[in-house]
Amino acid sequence: MSSDTVFIAFQANDDTRPIIEAIEADNPEARVAHFPAMIKVDAPGRLVVRRESIEERLGRAYDLRELQINLVSLSGNIDESEDEFVLCWN
């Protein structure tokens, strides 16, 4: 697996706060950068967004397709299932 950077960026708002927290918890190597109205998370090689981690923080059921609503951009190959949304370079 390559260690080139993958990234995901979200709008900076109240909906995305628990998402960012979940990503930080699940990806210890991720770096979070704040831009005007946008939050960008970089990670070496692989980054995972886990449904359960978001649900823990939201206190409700979460469908990973809801990520779409606040997603701004990303980089890397995507693999999406009910439980995980993964970005990686092969």
Add this chain to the structure above:
Amino acid sequence: MNMPAAPNGPKKLSLKENYALLTRGLGWDTSYEDMDKAFPLDKFEGIRIHDWEKWEDPFRLTMDAYWKYQGEKERKLYAIVDAFQQNNGQFNVVDARYINTLKLFLTGVSPLEYAAHRGFAMAGRNFRGTSARIACQMQAIDELRHAQTQAHTISQYNKFFNGLHDPGHMHDRVWYLSVPKSYFEDAMTAGPFEFVTAISFSFEYVLTNLLFMPFMSGAAYNGDMATVTFGFSAQSDESRHMTLGLEVVKFILEQDPANIPIVQRWLDKWFWRGYRLLGLVSMMMDYMLPRRVMSWAEAWEMYFEQNGGALFNDLARYGIRMPKYHDVASMEKHRLSHEVWGIFYNYTHAAAFHTWVPEQAEMEWLASKYPETFDRLYRPRLEYWRAQQEQGKRFYNPTLPMLCQTCQIPMGFTEPDDPTKICYRESDYRDNKFHFCSDGCKDIFDNEPEKYVQSWLPVHQIYQGNCFRPGVDPTAPGFDPLAEVLLYYGYHVGEDGGEYLDSPDRRNWEQWTGKPAVAT
């Protein structure tokens, strides 16, 4: 055909299975009509596809989910646009110079969103693979969304500022808008595989971050919450589109080794076409935003050199290399925006937005971001222009520039290894000489001269008399061809272009808001 009901309730379907069942297999091989007649356009480019079933759908969005999430996005977006209009949000921006980025966006970019809508509708009609068609159709409708939400948002600015009033008409006619127009028409007039490689991959995946991130972060930084909202809302579709771009290219490359050289040539071409187009963004970032987010050079490093590098490392296993002349683009990153702003400063009387000389503090910022080039090469010219302006001699260039036959930008770029020497390249074709701004543009022409000899070059068209309104008599006494061209463009002369400090926008801004014309 016996089908017993499942005894213990229905089988639980994963997202992937559900999507596959609802989507895959919708298409069939025609037998009453020839399949090649039903889908006549997906072979002529030479791309070989052996098995459309190998197409992977990265985002498995069925229409029910599409309506749900997109409807929700639209509800949110229009709530904000309504509030923005009711509260006169257009006056909350830093200063009226900022509006010029919106002018560039609405006349230069929004028509491309519409073109993308139609281009993806063509691809969504023409691929014989079901999943590929669906992916293209979803992008087609998304792009329509972007064109429309941009019109609706910027509509409010149009009511209070100049230069925004006739974007479609201008896009079809104005000299610098032929740069984005020809870029997109180049892709649309190609076959469906080249179109998706050009737009989904080379533009959306490789370069789009350099367009939207600076525009939207810039909007946020300069108090334009309406643009931030439509921009980021559009970007949320964009990540699906980017993923489609990567999928398209991997799919083509995996289908047949003979596809690799074709794709590589497209990647080379469309990287350079896209990069030249982004020259407009570079000046927006470095010169047009009163409050700057990051420099063009920094954005290029972050979004192209780093992310693009990772992407091409990933594609190396297919035998794909970095696009040709990416190194030239990196060499130019310390001068691109300055050269482009220089061109527009010269010709702003024939543009639908204003230009100006940056303030001292802004020059300090430019010097800090471009330590090797700004003070040495560009500050002296800007200070000269400022001095001329203070003597009442604001410089406008009354001649018409020579345009590059490929990218259609005036020939103002410099040699890759010498920032003080204008770069000229030429090719002979059918007893004519054609001129280019760069090796990248010359290569593109030389590969497809039959296509690029057709370019509707605005300056040539003016000289040929094709840019006057119907019924105008160029032989009439006192006929002023250049003044007439501005009317053909649909400009409100004296309002839409020229120096910012002399503009009605500036006067209105000061009168209406009581805020300074140039924020400090």
Add this chain to the structure above:
Amino acid sequence: MQIDIKTQAVTQLRQTFSHVARYLGNDKPASRYQEATYGLQAETNFHYRPLWQPELELYDKRRTQLVMKDWYVLRDPRQFYYGTYTITRARQQESMEKNIDFVERRGLLRNLAPAAVEALVLALVPLRHLEWGANTHNCHVTAYGWGTALTQATMFHTMDRLGLAQHLSRLGLLLDGNTGESLAQAKALWLNHPAWQGLRRVTEKMLVTQDCMEVFFAQNLVLDGLLYPLLQNHIEPHCAAEHGPAISLLMDFLPQWFDETSRWVDAVTKACVAESAANHDLVAGWLAQWGALVNDALEPYAGMVLGEKGPQAVKAVEAILEARVGKLGITLDRAVA
């Protein structure tokens, strides 16, 4: 909310965009539909001829024989632009979802007798392929038609038809307990069963029809104008009577969707034929030609589902279409019969 400006001193420079004002005749406040529609498509100074059709421009009115002085009279009475379209469909989908949920939770379809399941698969599930064809035909109009007034509505219709194809697929999954067997069967039926071959033949013929307005009328006016009333007035009631009302819950979208979209198809048709006698005759000719083909296609299908009532049902829906196009100003010489 206190705003930091002297609002009374502000005189708006203009009410709308210049291109919208030109269209409306003067500068007055414009609707979101108008600002989302007029002037979006490029009209002139195209740079390169298409590699795929060098005899025409990138956008070209000559991709149909129909001639309109102004293609923007083909407006959508629903005034759908992207926002209103998706919000409307999201709301409708939500109520449809309740029906599906209800049927699924109670196993109303998967617990039917095997013969009933088989009959419903045979009668309804192959329609998913017909809808996929309708999707592609509308995408063809979106790609090659002239003017956003028409092509944005056909874009929405393209996606509607994909949505319908997926809805019919879900109906299949409700019947087979999510195994997908019904979908495989439906495809085999679509490809081979004699009762479905006429409809497949018509669909394939549209795929090789180039004239974008001919495709528009063939699918949206003729085929849909006959098939949907047949489904709504005959097939669905018959299925419900034979196999229980659960199927009606899933076909609930039919009258609403068809009524809504027909208003749009009617508006386009009416404007096209009102333009000129030449347009009228062209559209009437298409109606006659495609009407005959669809008629031949519907008879075996209606016969298979409705038995001896089939021919009568087909006659009834022909009368409906004839009356409908008559109101739109089309005179048929018994064309559809």
